[in-house]
Amino acid sequence: MRLAGRRLLRSPWLFAGPAVAASIVFVWLPMVSTLGLSFFDWSLLRQEATWRGLAHYRGTLANPDFHLALTNTGLYLGVLLPLQVGVPLVLALALVRVQARAVGRVYRTALFAPSVLSFPVAAVVWLWLFNPTVGFFNTLLGTASLPAQRWLSDPDLALWSVVAVAFWKSFGLNLLIFLAALANLPKDVAEAARIDGAGPLRQAIDIDIPLVSPAIFFAIVTTFIVVLDEIVGAVDVLTEGGPYRTSSNLLYFLYERGFRHFQFGEAAAVAVLIAAIVALVTWVQFRFGERHVHYD
Numbered sequence: 001m002r003l004a005g006r007r008l009l010r011s012p013w014l015f016a017g018p019a020v021a022a023s024i025v026f027v028w029l030p031m032v033s034t035l036g037l038s039f040f041d042w043s044l045l046r047q048e049a050t051w052r053g054l055a056h057y058r059g060t061l062a063n064p065d066f067h068l069a070l071t072n073t074g075l076y077l078g079v080l081l082p083l084q085v086g087v088p089l090v091l092a093l094a095l096v097r098v099q100a101r102a103v104g105r106v107y108r109t110a111l112f113a114p115s116v117l118s119f120p121v122a123a124v125v126w127l128w129l130f131n132p133t134v135g136f137f138n139t140l141l142g143t144a145s146l147p148a149q150r151w152l153s154d155p156d157l158a159l160w161s162v163v164a165v166a167f168w169k170s171f172g173l174n175l176l177i178f179l180a181a182l183a184n185l186p187k188d189v190a191e192a193a194r195i196d197g198a199g200p201l202r203q204a205i206d207i208d209i210p211l212v213s214p215a216i217f218f219a220i221v222t223t224f225i226v227v228l229d230e231i232v233g234a235v236d237v238l239t240e241g242g243p244y245r246t247s248s249n250l251l252y253f254l255y256e257r258g259f260r261h262f263q264f265g266e267a268a269a270v271a272v273l274i275a276a277i278v279a280l281v282t283w284v285q286f287r288f289g290e291r292h293v294h295y296d
Contacts, residue, residue, distance in 0.1 A: 031275075038268035049265075056269035066270070068245055069253040072159060076231050076249055077224065079163050084171045084223050089216065092178035093204045108179065115172035123237035126165050127152075130238070158239050158247040166234045170227065174219045181215035182208060217293045221285050225278060250274050 038056055040049040060066050091111065098104040114122065129136045130151040138148040151161045185208065193203045209216070232251035235241055241248035241256070248256075254274065258267030 034268045034271050037265055038272050039265070041263075041265045052265060056266045057273070060266065060269050060273065065245060065248070066250075066253060069248045069250050072247065073228070073231075073249040075159060076163060076166075077227060079160075080167060080170075080227050080231075081220070081223055083167050084174055084227065085216065085219050087167075088171050088175035088219075089178050089209070092175055092182055093208060095179060096182045097200060108175075111175055112172035114169050117169070119169065119233040119237050122165070122169055123234075126238065130161060152239050153243050155243050155246040158243060162231065162234045162238055162247050165238060166227070166230045169234070170230045173226075174223060177215055177219055178212065181212040185211050213293045217285075217289060220289065221282060224281060224285070228274075228278075250277075 039051065039053055041052045041056075042049040095104055095107055098107065128134075132138060132148060132150050132153070135151075137151065141148060149157060151157050189207060189211070193207050228249070228251050231249050232255065235247055235249060235252045236255070239247040241252050250270070251274065254267055254270045257263050257270055
């Protein structure tokens, strides 16, 4: 009995052990190491580490480039978060009402396809579209007798060009989430709404959206986190933060500190600040947003 009891106690750890070990090695140890590195001055060119205390944090918070990257990140999120949640939700509500299954599959495949491409592959297409001399967009403007634009080198257009590419590349994942949620809705509720005379629009607003609110909340929280990574990929390929840093963001600022200037202590401080911002915003989302979610 005693031996069987010991085996019963050990069994959960046999299943959870690999996941716990991977979490410690690949998540918690890097987090602790990054926090510790942020208090030192260390680079590849100088192998010795020098204690700097909070100097990296003070320097980063006083850096105008950090302020600009923070402002740009707010603009990216303010535009992309509603787009990457709202547009896929509307498309999913429309696609579930497509009667012809073959047509629905074609639309789903076409809309989700950009999400499986890497940014370097997608950038080849978008760099041609944005080309100031032979690009598709300027050719289109020329046919309408409108002046050509410098999409990626104009300070007023570069950020919004990156937003367009990041949205095109990333919204397919949320579309898939919403389609899965809508497909699992109880059929009797929709049937009762149709019997009561509810049209497609009224049914979507009063029944479908409240019932898939857990999926919507999940998409909002994860999109806020994922969009930062998606943006840095688009910025790196298309503009490299220019012109005049007008398209930079926090993660690209971190990348520059660490892998262009080789200031790993300063880059670690930036990473800690970004993690604190993400944790704070995620807490606010759960504190004030989850109350509007219907789990029943």
